[in-house]
Amino acid sequence: MYKLLHGLRIIEAASFIAAPSCALHFQQFGADVIRCDPIGGGPDFRRWPRAANGHSFYWEGLNKGKKSVAINLTTPAGKALLQRLVTAPGPDAGLFVTNFPAEGFLSHDRLIQHRADLITARVMGWASGATALDYTVNSAVGIPQMTGPASLGDEPVNHVLPAWDIAAGLYAAFALLAADRARRQTGQGTEIRLPLGDVAMAFMGHLGQIGEVSETGKDRPRYGNDLFGSFGRDFRTRDGRRIIVIALTGHQWKDLVDTLSLNEAVAAIETELCVDLSSDEGLRFCHRDRLNPIVADAIGRISLDELKVRFEGTKVCWGPYNTLSEAVGDPDLISERNPLFSAVDHLTDTRYLTPGAAASLGGFERGTPGRAPVLGEHTEEVLADVLGMASCEIAALHDAGTVAGPAGSKAL
Known part of the structure; x- marks a missing residue:
């Protein structure tokens, strides 16, 4: 107090x-x-x-x-x-x-x-x-x-x-x-x-959702665990742990691509679609169906402990899915x-x-x-x-x- x-x-x-x-x-x-x-x-x-x-x-x-x-x-x-x-x-x-x-x-x-x-x-x-x-x-x-x-x-x-x-x-x-x-x-x-x-x-107004529906005349559909308007969702590691990865900013996206060694695969998608995925988070959302599988495959080859080492010191925004009982007692x-x-x-x-x-x-x-x-x-x-x-x-x-x-x- x-x-x-x-x-x-x-x-x-x-x-x-x-x-x-x-x-x-x-x-x-x-x-x-x-x-x-x-x-x-x-x-x-x-x-x-x-x-x-x-x-x-x-x-x-x-x-x-x-x-x-x-x-x-x-x-x-x-x-x-x-x-x-x-x-x-x-x-x-x-x-x-x-x-x-x-x-x-x-x-x-x-x-x-x-x-x-x-x-x-x-x-x-x-x-x-x-x-x-x-x-x-x-x-x-x-x-x-x-x-x-x-x-x-x-x-x-x-x-x-x-x-x-x-x-x-x-x-x-x-x-x-x-x-x-x-x-x-x-x-x-x-x-x-x-x-x-x-x-x-x-x-709802502050977050732009009233403006969105007023212009389009349509309700926003469900996107499951995909983060609307950006890149982010749940992925499973090699040892079966679920993590969430978010890339709102260009720096977050670049570090994610670098640490997972996805530069060649992402460059191929950019060339095919004529887009720069590092410049606009909305583009990463629009093309999530192409990006999610390659990120999922890379993360699925790595254990949670290995990911912690790779992501340490980077700008990658991520974290494991905990139960509350797991969060209680976690030193961090x-x-x-x-x-x-x-x-x-x-x-x-x-x-x-x-x-x-x-x-x-x-x-x-x-x-x-x-x-x-x-x-x-x-x-x-x-x-x-x-x-x-x-x-x-x-x-x-x-x-x-x-x-x-x-x-x-x-x-x-």
Whole structure:
């Protein structure tokens, strides 16, 4: 955890990936992030993958280092308490991250009645307010019809990476910091509404795919494992290992041809087709049916270890296909040698390598990531520090069932 945002306070009332990851980015740069959880946990508290003790690896991964206040959000008193926490005073406070509906007790219009300069970052499904998940947004913009082998026809291919959730979490963090900077200059707060659907559609435009289909009037077909617009796909080595090889740039292509001793074969294809394959990656894509077999044949004659030696020091972009279990423990990937990771004891009764902030900032110490909180672990601390409540007031909230502490939960 870096300390660049030390003193900044984020209140989070959210579940699933996008909004909690937004707040996690703040925490990993030093902000004090306070989760306001329903008593017993929200809809993602027990989400798979789960450990033998019932705790969620998923939940603890997205909420490590945060504080937790457990509130009964089904009661007027609980809702009012959360509103007080969100709008509590302070120049480094009044920052709220949520995926609750835009209307209701956490609507921005209601909250600014208590703090006019509040900044709300609200992750949504669609801009209309309709519900969506990463997977339904992905299906709406056509990605599953571009993924997989051509033999599938029009059968969709879903994927396991929630790309739009991840992008939305990152974008929400950026937008919230930008809004905070503007507030420091103008004193004005705002509500940021960030629909997953808008993130997806924006990036489809940024990547040129809206322009492509607008001009051609056609959808991009499936190309299997071939990289669209360039040279790249999977190949099998002599000892049966699958690797991926990509040649986006001329230097990458030249070094690939040189190290595999393909100069004569490639020159013959260039002469036959009257093209210079080193000058345009698109040409390497167009003529992939001629290039793939000769690259596959060359790689198929070499073991993985021999390829490592040949490619060492070159600009060839390549790598083996690993399973995650193979990546965990690889000294160059997920290992204690990698400063991104630290071994941490978690609520799942498991000690495993845990990532801190992904960026490496020169001159700043990254620090060690913390574990996720026990539900309600910080209830009394936060109510006392943020709202200035006396112990008797907090006790009364406990007695009324408005809040809960970590009683009955295992604290590490």
